[in-house]
Amino acid sequence: MLHLASRSPRRAELLARLGLEFGLLDLDVPEQRGAGEPAADYVRRVAREKAGAGLLEVVAVPGAVVLGSDTEVILGDRVFGKPADAADAAEMLRALSGRSHEVLTAVSLVSAGREAQAAVLTRVAVETMSDDAIARYLACGEWQGKAGAYAIQGRFEAHVQRLDGSYSGVMGLPLHETAGLLRQFGLLP
Numbered sequence: 001m002l003h004l005a006s007r008s009p010r011r012a013e014l015l016a017r018l019g020l021e022f023g024l025l026d027l028d029v030p031e032q033r034g035a036g037e038p039a040a041d042y043v044r045r046v047a048r049e050k051a052g053a054g055l056l057e058v059v060a061v062p063g064a065v066v067l068g069s070d071t072e073v074i075l076g077d078r079v080f081g082k083p084a085d086a087a088d089a090a091e092m093l094r095a096l097s098g099r100s101h102e103v104l105t106a107v108s109l110v111s112a113g114r115e116a117q118a119a120v121l122t123r124v125a126v127e128t129m130s131d132d133a134i135a136r137y138l139a140c141g142e143w144q145g146k147a148g149a150y151a152i153q154g155r156f157e158a159h160v161q162r163l164d165g166s167y168s169g170v171m172g173l174p175l176h177e178t179a180g181l182l183r184q185f186g187l188l189p
C-alpha cells in the first residue's frame with residue numbers, strides 16, 4: 001500500500017493522476033537548509049526525510065511504501081522555499097522578474113527495506129514584472145504556501161515566457177519520474 005507523506009493538495013491531485021490508490025499522512029517535517037548545504041543536496045535530503053518520517057507512522061503495515069517530495073526555487077546561490085509573508089513573497093518575485101531560474105523537485109520512495117529517489121530540474125523564464133504587476137499577483141493570494149511565491153498552475157503562468165523540464169515537477173510532483181520510481185517498487189505496471 002502506498003502512502004503520500006504530504007500536506008500539499010497539489011501533490012495528492014498529481015499522484016491521483018497515476019491511477020493508483022494511496023493513503024495520506026499528515027506530517028510536519030522541518031525544512032531548514034544547512035549552512036553551505038548545496039541546494040540539490042538540501043532538496044534531496046528533505047524529500048528523503050519526509051518519506052522517512054512517513055514510514056515511521058506506517059512501518060507496522062506490511063508492504064507499506066511512503067512517498068515524500070520537496071520543491072525549491074533556485075536563483076543563483078539563493079534558494080527560495082515558501083514565503084513567510086507578503087513582503088517576503090514580493091522580494092522573491094522581484095528577484096525572479098525578468099530572468100530565468102530553476103525549480104528543483106526531489107521525490108523519495110521508501111519501504112522497510114528499500115529506498116529510491118529521483119530529482120528533476122526545470123528551467124523557468126519569467127517576464128519582466130512591474131511593481132504593479134507584482135502587487136496585483138500578490139493580491140490574488142495564490143503565492144501562499146508555494147516555493148518561490150508563485151503557482152505556475154494558476155494566474156502566474158501568464159508571466160512565464162518559457163519552461164524547459166517538467167511542468168508537474170514545478171507543481172511539486174514530477175509524474176514521469178514518479179511513475180518510474182513506483183514501477184521499481186512494483187506499484188505500477
Ligand SMILES: Cc1cn([C@H]2C[C@H](O)[C@@H](COP(=O)(O)OP(=O)(O)OP(=O)(O)O)O2)c(=O)[nH]c1=O
Nearest residue numbers: 006007008070071146147150151152170171172
Ligand atoms: C513553484 C511552484 C511551487 N508549488 C508548490 C509545490 C509545493 O507544494 C510547494 C513547495 O513546498 P514543499 O515544502 O515542497 O511542499 P509543501 O510544504 O507544500 O507540502 P509537503 O511538504 O507537506 O509535501 O510549492 C506550486 O504549487 N506551484 C509552483 O509553480
